[in-house]
Amino acid sequence: xxxxxHIHTVLSxxxxxxxxxxxxxxxxxxxxxxxxxxxxxxxxxxxxxxxEIAQREGIYVLxxxxxxxxxxxxxxxxxxxxxxxxxxxxxxxxxxxxxxNNVDIFGYQLVVDEFESIVEQIDHLLINxxxxxxxxxxxxxxxxxxFVIPAHIDKKxxxxxxxxxxxxxxxxxxxxxxxxxxxxxxFIEDNSYLKKYNFIRSSDAHYLEDIGCGYTQIEIEDSNLNxxxxxxxxxxx
Numbered sequence: 202x203x204x205x206x207h208i209h210t211v212l213s214x215x216x217x218x219x220x221x222x223x224x225x226x227x228x229x230x231x232x233x234x235x236x237x238x239x240x241x242x243x244x245x246x247x248x249x250x251x252x253e254i255a256q257r258e259g260i261y262v263l264x265x266x267x268x269x270x271x272x273x274x275x276x277x278x279x280x281x282x283x284x285x286x287x288x289x290x291x292x293x294x295x296x297x298x299x300x301x302n303n304v305d306i307f308g309y310q311l312v313v314d315e316f317e318s319i320v321e322q323i324d325h326l327l328i329n330x331x332x333x334x335x336x337x338x339x340x341x342x343x344x345x346x347x348f349v350i351p352a353h354i355d356k357k358x359x360x361x362x363x364x365x366x367x368x369x370x371x372x373x374x375x376x377x378x379x380x381x382x383x384x385x386x387x388f389i390e391d392n393s394y395l396k397k398y399n400f401i402r403s404s405d406a407h408y409l410e411d412i413g414c415g416y417t418q419i420e421i422e423d424s425n426l427n428x429x430x431x432x433x434x435x436x437x438x
Contacts, residue, residue, distance in 0.1 A: 204431075205229070205416045206238030206263060207277060207352065207378065207403035210247040213267075214307035214328050216407040221317045222251045224409055230258050232413030236431060238263040238403070240277050242327040243297050245290045246312040249283065254315055261426050266293060267352060268338055269330040275359045276338060277378060280347035281428035288345050296332050299325040335361070339373055348432055350376045353405060355383040368395060376435055378403055381415025399436060 208225060209216045229237050237255065239248040239262055248264035255262045264286050265279035280289050302310055302324055312321035331338065339349045351361045351368070354377050361368055368377070376399045379385055389396050404415040419434050 202235035202419050202421050203233055203413075203416050204236035204238075204401070204419050205232070205234050205404050205406070205413050206236070206279075206350070206401060207240050207267070207405045207415075208237055208412055209241055209267075209405075209407045210239065210251070211309075211311045211313060212241040212244055212247045212323065212327070213407060214242060214302065214310060214326060216241075216308070217409065218309075218311075219409050220407065221313060222247065222254050222315055223317070225251055225412065226255045226258055226260060228409045228412045229255070229260055232416075234260060234413055234416065236261045236263065236419065236426075237412075238265065238277065238279060240265055240267040242267050243269060243293050243329070243331070244310075244323065244327055245286050245293070246321065246323075248286065250313070250315055261431070263428070263431065265289065265347065268293070268349075269328065269359070270335045270338055271330055271333055272335060272364045273330055273359055274335055274361045274364045275352040276335065277350040277352050278338070278342045278347060279349075279428075279432075280342065280345055285345045285347065289342070289347070292341055293331070297325065297327075298329045298332060300329055302326040335369075335372065343373060348376075348436075349374055350378050350401065350435075352378050353380045353403075355379045355388050362392075375399055376401060380405060381411075401435060
């Protein structure tokens, strides 16, 4: 199955206002994506409406967020079920450093419904970091049945390698994300200690035309597509 697990919506700073729920699902269908991940910066509030729309189109949505750690590292975090998604949202709200968003610079951060009506506008800047380090965030996400993937580790900003200079081998994850244009073979050659990890490629789309520009073909052996099946398939990819 073709999967793009790093997609932003109108809720994310610097995201296009075209990134509304129906538009995202339509574009995902055009790109023949079977699985998408909704990963707004430090918020989950547009994930469920997209999941509901996508389900009608036969597309599975992993719900979560792109979390910024205290070290300014971006982590993709995914959880299963409405209850756990709310627990993740509460964790984000409780720990993010709250600084007012400047809409002239970063744009509006909008929670919307299926018909693009504004449900809520988030006033604090969502790209700020949390008061939690990478271990605390990974541990919390795992405690509610989810999993984390260090995001775009090949990038020179906000990746675990750019911020720490290395990937801690005691971090409880075995899947890493690279960006759409990364030469994965050259990257592993340059970072040979990472060859034991599984890799996915994603778009990190903030604009409709970018959805699906980076993707991963995931082998799903179980016809009953669900969160655990996808998690296990990614981890064994």
